[in-house]
Amino acid sequence: MKSAFIYNKAFSSFKPPKGYPWSVHRTEATYKLCNALNLLKHDWIQVQTPHPAEPSDLFSFHDKKYVGLLKEANSGIFNERWLSHGLGTTECPVYAGVYDYHLLCTGATLIGVKLISEENYDIVFNPSGGFHHAGRDFAAGFCYINDIVLAAKKLLDLQKRVLIVDIDAHHGDQVQEAFYESNKVMTISFHESGKSLFPFKTGFENEIGRGRGKGYNINVPMPENTGDAEFIWAFERVFPPLARSFEPDVIIAALGADGLYSDPLSHLQLTNVSYSKAVKEIVDQAKKLIAIGCGGYQLEDIARTWTLEWAIMNGLGCSEEDVVSFGGNFWGDGVCSLQDRDHFITDETRGKNRQELERIIRSIKKEIFPVHNISL
Numbered sequence: 056m057k058s059a060f061i062y063n064k065a066f067s068s069f070k071p072p073k074g075y076p077w078s079v080h081r082t083e084a085t086y087k088l089c090n091a092l093n094l095l096k097h098d099w100i101q102v103q104t105p106h107p108a109e110p111s112d113l114f115s116f117h118d119k120k121y122v123g124l125l126k127e128a129n130s131g132i133f134n135e136r137w138l139s140h141g142l143g144t145t146e147c148p149v150y151a152g153v154y155d156y157h158l159l160c161t162g163a164t165l166i167g168v169k170l171i172s173e174e175n176y177d178i179v180f181n182p183s184g185g186f187h188h189a190g191r192d193f194a195a196g197f198c199y200i201n202d203i204v205l206a207a208k209k210l211l212d213l214q215k216r217v218l219i220v221d222i223d224a225h226h227g228d229q230v231q232e233a234f235y236e237s238n239k240v241m242t243i244s245f246h247e248s249g250k251s252l253f254p255f256k257t258g259f260e261n262e263i264g265r266g267r268g269k270g271y272n273i274n275v276p277m278p279e280n281t282g283d284a285e286f287i288w289a290f291e292r293v294f295p296p297l298a299r300s301f302e303p304d305v306i307i308a309a310l311g312a313d314g315l316y317s318d319p320l321s322h323l324q325l326t327n328v329s330y331s332k333a334v335k336e337i338v339d340q341a342k343k344l345i346a347i348g349c350g351g352y353q354l355e356d357i358a359r360t361w362t363l364e365w366a367i368m369n370g371l372g373c374s375e376e377d378v379v380s381f382g383g384n385f386w387g388d389g390v391c392s393l394q395d396r397d398h399f400i401t402d403e404t405r406g407k408n409r410q411e412l413e414r415i416i417r418s419i420k421k422e423i424f425p426v427h428n429i430s431l
């Protein structure tokens with residue numbers, strides 16, 4: 056096996072406005088924790104340094120005029136004409152280096168494609184990516200350049216079948232949009248329902264793709280307060296049979312962990328135990344895996360979760376005993392292991408959420424599974 060952790064300390068040098076939820080320090084925090092736990096020092100693991108993407112790398116999805124505006128925004132001096140493209144809002148502020156930062160993040164995802172396709176890597180992890188809300192000609196939801204779409208398009212150019220699985224708390228609306236009519240890319244997204252979370256208008260179970268893409272876009276919208284047991288119950292019913300049937304050459308996994316109960320933005324109640332079970336399942340189904348960070352707004356928890364997931368990707372432990380053995384009091388006071396402890400959810404909430412998820416799974420089995428000849 057060959058795996059790569061994509062890291063450049065330059066990620067931490069960018070300075071979005073104070074209080075901006077998307078922390079540029081998450082990658083460094085994850086890298087340092089992985090390093091401290093000897094999770095990067097194995098003969099099959101390389102730390103790879105990314106370089107900024109070339110502007111021309113963006114045009115397979117993004118509009119040239121939009122890229123031009125984003126480049127101008129790099130000065131950090133606000134111009135109101137950018138607002139019509141989502142630039143200069145609270146969600147997508149303009150700051151000095153905003154273009155450079157996103158070129159570097161995109162380059163980090165695209166080097167993953169290169170390592171997988173040209174250098175025989177099996178697993179790459181870029182914590183600094185996952186901008187699934189960036190549209191063809193607009194920025195939205197902290198996202199300016201859609202590295203996931205760009206990576207999938209590059210893989211399609213290489214004749215690869217691509218499965219995108221997204222477990223971020225927010226629906227990856229613009230990834231869905233980009234491949235809605237394609238049967239070459241399967242998109243499976245588990246997220247908090249748009250009834251209670253951004254982007255609000257998309258991500259429902261009846262959005263199943265169009266034309267040739269019908270049956271290749273799968274959404275599992277989870278109700279508010281969904282916890283580990285219900286998430287993993289739904290995940291196991293949807294992801295493995297579809298992944299087995301689609302037989303992707305490459306899986307792109309958007310590993311946003313903003314569904315953690317400690318996260319300030321979502322209303323899910325997950326712990327990293329269920330996230331890491333999902334990651335284990337993804338790894339098991341992947342011939343090649345490009346894992347991408349995506350959302351997560353509580354710095355310490357996100358670093359701990361991604362470190363745990365990196366360990367799992369590399370077969371370095373997913374049982375409780377293994378995790379504890381390289382755990383200990385490494386993260387300062389209060390947190391004694393990579394794994395979260397149990398998080399209590401009332402029986403009433405669990406029952407209600409289970410019922411809703413059962414309804415969604417029934418719908419997926421009825422509308423999607425027959426397209427892929429999956430027997431019930």
Ligand SMILES: [Zn+2]
Nearest residue numbers: 223224225350
């Ligand atoms: Zn998110």
